[in-house]
Amino acid sequence: xxxxxxxxxxxxxxxxxxxxxxxxxxxxxxxxxxxxxxxxxxxxxxxxxxxxxxxxxxxxxxxxxxxxxxxxxxxxxxxxxxxxxxxxxxxxxxxxxxxxxxxxxxxxxxxxxxxxxxxxxxxxxxxxxxxxxxxxxxxxxxxxxxxxxxxxxxxxxxxxxxxxxxxxxxxxxxxxxxxxxxxxxxxxxxxxxxxxxxxxxxxxxxxxxxxxxxxxxxxxxxxxxxxxxxxxxxxxxxxxxxx
Numbered sequence: 016x017x018x019x020x021x022x023x024x025x026x027x028x029x030x031x032x033x034x035x036x037x038x039x040x041x042x043x044x045x046x047x048x049x050x051x052x053x054x055x056x057x058x059x060x061x062x063x064x065x066x067x068x069x070x071x072x073x074x075x076x077x078x079x080x081x082x083x084x085x086x087x088x089x090x091x092x093x094x095x096x097x098x099x100x101x102x103x104x105x106x107x108x109x110x111x112x113x114x115x116x117x118x119x120x121x122x123x124x125x126x127x128x129x130x131x132x133x134x135x136x137x138x139x140x141x142x143x144x145x146x147x148x149x150x151x152x153x154x155x156x157x158x159x160x161x162x163x164x165x166x167x168x169x170x171x172x173x174x175x176x177x178x179x180x181x182x183x184x185x186x187x188x189x190x191x192x193x194x195x196x197x198x199x200x201x202x203x204x205x206x207x208x209x210x211x212x213x214x215x216x217x218x219x220x221x222x223x224x225x226x227x228x229x230x231x232x233x234x235x236x237x238x239x240x241x242x243x244x245x246x247x248x249x250x251x252x253x254x255x256x257x258x
Contacts, residue, residue: 201225
């Protein structure tokens with residue numbers, strides 16, 4: 016069965032996925048240039064992620080949508096298991112959002128331009144002024160129910176275990192007075208882990224996305240930041256499967 020799945024990936028899935036990725040990137044760039052980045056920066060990517068999962072025959076379970084108020088902006092924080100985290104969140108979060116992503120991704124051919132056109136936020140850490148510009152950009156996009164998605168670990172896990180969290184996302188939530196929503200992701204590490212290298216076959220495995228209850232601010236400053244960090248990490252870990 017594993018051999019047949021690899022043949023399917025090589026001769027059926029791969030050509031289709033390359034095609035829909037190129038089309039999605041071009042539609043996003045053109046749509047955001049001629050129309051609204053709020054619409055074109057989300058919906059093409061949402062549809063693309065769903066089709067990605069369907070073409071690869073990967074089952075997805077989602078829980079916790081009832082915790083989310085669609086009129087409220089949130090800072091979503093999720094554990095980072097692998098590349099398929101992107102498809103899970105884009106396809107199944109059910110919210111218009113912007114990514115906070117590494118500055119290096121801006122250089123990716125076509126994809127970087129699509130992300131820039133969509134209004135996603137590239138994190139510039141070259142100094143205090145650059146970091147402040149990143150925060151100012153986040154303030155601009157967190158309006159009209161648009162939310163932000165951040166991986167507080169900063170990079171994909173190498174072991175399947177959750178790594179330490181950085182404070183940046185929580186500092187931003189504290190500064191803007193926004194609730195933090197923890198997200199537990201399970202499965203992407205088994206589907207395509209970072210340890211296997213940049214090019215490899217996908218392994219069939221169930222995927223899940225669990226939205227936890229929002230963590231409301233308890234004030235402002237270091238105590239509020241630590242409160243959100245501790246509670247979100249506990250919530251994510253509570254539903255994390257052992258890998």
